[in-house]
Amino acid sequence: xxxxxxxxxxxxxxxxxxxxxxxxxxxxxxxxxxxxxxxxxxxxxxxxxxxxxxxxxxxxxxxxxxxxxxxxxxxxxxxxxxxxxxxxxxxxxxxxxxxxxxxxxxxxxxxxxxxxxxxxxxxxxxxxxxxxxxxxxxxxxxxxxxxxxxxxxxxxxxxxxxxxxxxxxxxxxxxxxxxxxxxxxxxxxxxxxxxxxxxxxxxxxxxxxxxxxxxxxxxxxxxxxxxxxxxxxxxxxxxxxxxxxxxxxxxxxxxxxxxxxxxxxxxxxxxxxxxxxxxxxxxxxxxxxxxxxxxxxxxxxxxxxxxxxxxxxxxxxxxxxxxxxxxxxxxxxxxxxxxxxxxxxxxxxxxxxxxxxxxxxxxxxxxxxxxxxxxxxxxxxxxxxxxxxxxxxxxxxxxxxxxxxxxxxxxxxxxxxxxxxxxxxxxxxxxxxxxxxxxxxxxxxxxxxxxxxxxxxxxxxxxxxxxxxxxxxxxxxxxxxxxxxxxxxxxxxxxxxxxxxxxxxxxxxxxxxxxxxxxxxxxxxxxxxxxxxxxxxxxxxxxxxxxxxxxxxx
Amino acid sequence: xxxxxxxxxxxxxxxxxxxxxxxxxxxxxxxxxxxxxxxxxxxxxxxxxxxxxxxxxxxxxxxxxxxxxxxxxxxxxxxxxxxxxxxxxxxxxxxxxxxx
Numbered sequence: 253x254x255x256x257x258x259x260x261x262x263x264x265x266x267x268x269x270x271x272x273x274x275x276x277x278x279x280x281x282x283x284x285x286x287x288x289x290x291x292x293x294x295x296x297x298x299x300x301x302x303x304x305x306x307x308x309x310x311x312x313x314x315x316x317x318x319x320x321x322x323x324x325x326x327x328x329x330x331x332x333x334x335x336x337x338x339x340x341x342x343x344x345x346x347x348x349x350x351x352x353x354x355x356x357x358x359x360x361x362x363x364x365x366x367x368x369x370x371x372x373x374x375x376x377x378x379x380x381x382x383x384x385x386x387x388x389x390x391x392x393x394x395x396x397x398x399x400x401x402x403x404x405x406x407x408x409x410x411x412x413x414x415x416x417x418x419x420x421x422x423x424x425x426x427x428x429x430x431x432x433x434x435x436x437x438x439x440x441x442x443x444x445x446x447x448x449x450x451x452x453x454x455x456x457x458x459x460x461x462x463x464x465x466x467x468x469x470x471x472x473x474x475x476x477x478x479x480x481x482x483x484x485x486x487x488x489x490x491x492x493x494x495x496x497x498x499x500x501x502x503x504x505x506x507x508x509x510x511x512x513x514x515x516x517x518x519x520x521x522x523x524x525x526x527x528x529x530x531x532x533x534x535x536x537x538x539x540x541x542x543x544x545x546x547x548x549x550x551x552x553x554x555x556x557x558x559x560x561x562x563x564x565x566x567x568x569x570x571x572x573x574x575x576x577x578x579x580x581x582x583x584x585x586x587x588x589x590x591x592x593x594x595x596x597x598x599x600x601x602x603x604x605x606x607x608x609x610x611x612x613x614x615x616x617x618x619x620x621x622x623x624x625x626x627x628x629x630x631x632x633x634x635x636x637x638x639x640x641x642x643x644x645x646x647x648x649x650x651x652x653x654x655x656x657x658x659x660x661x662x663x664x665x666x667x668x669x670x671x672x673x674x675x676x677x678x679x680x681x682x683x684x685x686x687x688x689x690x691x692x693x694x695x696x697x698x699x700x701x702x703x704x705x706x707x708x709x710x711x712x713x714x715x716x717x718x719x720x721x722x723x724x725x726x727x728x729x730x731x732x733x734x735x736x737x738x739x740x741x742x743x744x745x746x747x748x749x750x751x752x753x754x755x756x757x758x759x760x761x762x763x764x765x766x767x768x769x770x771x772x773x774x775x776x777x778x779x780x781x782x783x784x785x786x787x788x789x790x791x792x793x794x795x796x797x798x799x800x801x802x803x804x805x806x
Numbered sequence: 807x808x809x810x811x812x813x814x815x816x817x818x819x820x821x822x823x824x825x826x827x828x829x830x831x832x833x834x835x836x837x838x839x840x841x842x843x844x845x846x847x848x849x850x851x852x853x854x855x856x857x858x859x860x861x862x863x864x865x866x867x868x869x870x871x872x873x874x875x876x877x878x879x880x881x882x883x884x885x886x887x888x889x890x891x892x893x894x895x896x897x898x899x900x901x902x903x904x905x906x
Contacts, residue, residue, distance in 0.1 A: 281863050301894075347899070668886060
C-alpha cells in the first residue's frame with residue numbers, strides 16, 4: 253500500500269497546524285462562525301445534531317493495521333469508543349469537541365491520515381473497488397491511479413471552490429464494486445487492443461436527482477488520465493451552476509446541456525491542456541505503482557485444512573459461503589468482515605474491534621485492510637489454510653456474522669439519529685429488518701439482496717441503487733418511509749422505481765417482509781435473485797405484495 | 807390565510823463541544839430543554855432571536871426550534887428536537903447518558 257512521502261507528511265502536518273491556528277482564532281473570537289465554517293469544512297469538521305462530527309479520509313478504502321489502531325486510539329481518547337465507516341470509504345467520529353480536533357488531526361498525521369477535502373465544494377475522497385489488487389476478475393489494480401488522483405486533487409488551487417462537491421470512483425474490474433456510475437466521474441478500467449485504459453463516465457449521482465453517469469470517452473489511455481480529468485473539472489467549473497445548490501452538480505449540467513455538448517467542452521479543453529502535461533505525472537504514477545506491487549504470496553501451503561473445516565463445521569461453512577470472494581490466487585481468499593451483526597448499527601466498529609481487525613490483518617492478511625463502500629471491512633489476502641483460525645478469532649470479537657450480500661447486510665446512513673440534514677431515522681429500520689429476518693431464518697434462503705436505507709433525499713444510504721431502497725421522509729412531523737424497487741449499484745446500474753405510497757415506521761418492517769415473501773413466491777427457483785425476478789416480472793407482483801389491500805380493492 | 811404561529815424555543819450548538827443548548831428567559835445558555843424559555847408569540851420570537859444572535863459568541867447556528875408546553879417546561883415539538891434534546895436512539899449517548 254501507499255506510504256506517505258516526506259512531502260505528504262509535511263503537507264498534512266502543516267494543514268493540521270493551520271487548522272489549530274484557525275480553531276484558536278475562532279475560540280478567541282477573532283474569527284466569526286461565518287468566517288470559520290468554510291475553514292472547518294475544508295478539514296472535515298461538521299456540526300451535527302448532538303456534537304461536531306469529524307470525517308476522516310480513507311483513500312480508496314485502503315488502511316494499514318497501524319492506521320486502524322490509530323483510529324481506535326482516537327475513538328477511545330477523544331470520542332465514545334467507536335467509529336462509523338461510511339459509503340464513501342471514510343470514517344466518521346460523532347462526538348469530538350472542537351478544541352480536541354487539532355490534536356486528533358495531529359494524531360492522524362503521524363500515521364499518514366487526514367481529513368482534508370472530506371467535505372466542502374471540492375474533489376472528495378477518491379474511492380475504489382475494495383477488492384483492488386486481489387480480485388480474480390481484475391484487469392489491473394486501480395489503486396495507483398486513485399492515489400495519483402488523490403495527489404493531483406489535494407489542494408489543487410483551481411478546484412477548491414467548485415460549484416458543489418465532486419466525487420470520483422475507480423474500478424479495475426468489469427464487475428463494478430465501486431458504483432462508478434453514481435459518481436461525478438466514474439473510471440472503469442478496460443483493455444482495448446491489448447492496452448489498458450479507462451471508460452470515463454460523467455454526471456452520475458444519487459441524491460434528489462438520481463442519474464446514471466453517461467460515457468464521455470469510450471477509451472482513455474492511462475497516460476491521458478490527469479489531463480482528461482483536469483479537462484472535465486475545468487469544463488464543470490465553467491458551466492456548473494452556482495445560482496442554485498440543488499442544480500449545481502455536474503450531473504445537472506450533463507442533463508441540461510446533454511452529453512454531446514459536455515463531451516465537446518471536455519475534448520476542447522483537453523486539447524488545450526494536454527500539451528501542458530510534460531510526462532512528470534507518469535513518472536509520479538510509476539513511483540506510486542511500485543508501492544502497489546503485488547505482494548509475494550505463498551504457494552507451498554496446503555489448503556486441506558480449509559476443506560476439512562468446511563466439512564466439519566457448518567457455522568464456518570456458512571460464513572465461508574457468504575463472506576469469501578474469489579482471489580486472483582487460487583490458494584487465497586478475499587475475506588469481508590461484516591460490520592452488520594443483526595441488530596447492530598451498520599458500519600459501526602468499536603475501538604476493540606478495530607484493534608482486533610488490525611491484529612488479524614497482520615497475523616493472517618499480510619497487513620492489508622480495506623473499507624468497503626458497503627460499510628464493511630475487507631482482508632484482501634488471506635491464505636485458505638488460515639481461514640478457520642481467522643474465523644474463530646472473528647467469532648471471539650463478535651465479527652463473524654455470515655451475511656455479506658444478504659438481506660441484513662444493509663447500507664444505512666446515520667439518519668435522524670445523528671445527521672443535521674436527515675428527516676427520518678435509518679439505523680433503527682436497518683436494525684429491525686436485520687433482526688426480523690434473522691428471527692425468520694430466511695436470510696440464506698432469500699440469497700443475494702441489497703437493501704439500502706437513507707434518512708433523507710440526499711441519499712447517503714444509496715437507496716436509489718438498492719434492490720429494495722428505503723427513503724425516510726418527514727410527513728408533518730411523522731417519519732414516513734418510501735420504498736423503491738429494482739435499483740442496482742453494479743456495472744448494470746439502475747435507479748430504483750418508487751413503488752407507491754410510503755409506510756409509517758410501524759408499517760415498514762411488515763411491508764418489507766411481505767415484499768420479500770412475495771419474491772420468494774414468484775421466483776423461478778433459488779438461483780433467481782430478487783433483482784433478476786424483478787427484471788423478469790416487472791414491478792406489479794412486488795407492488796401487490798407491498799400493497800395487498802389496494803390490490804383487493806381494485 | 808396566515809399560518810398559526812407554533813410555540814418555539816431558541817436553540818443552538820455550543821461552540822466548544824457542539825452540544826445542544828437552549829436560551830432561558832434570563833438570557834443564559836443551558837443544556838436542558840425544560841429550562842428554556844417557551845415563546846408563544848411571533849413578534850416576541852423575532853425580538854428574542856435578534857437578542858440571542860447578539861448575546862454570545864459560544865452559540866453556533868442559533869435558530870427557533872419547535873416546542874410545546876409540558877408539565878416540567880418545554881418539550882420537543884418535532885422528532886428532530888426530541889433527538890437533539892435526548893440523544894440518539896441506537897446508543898445511550900448524549901444528554902440521556904449525561905443525565906443518567
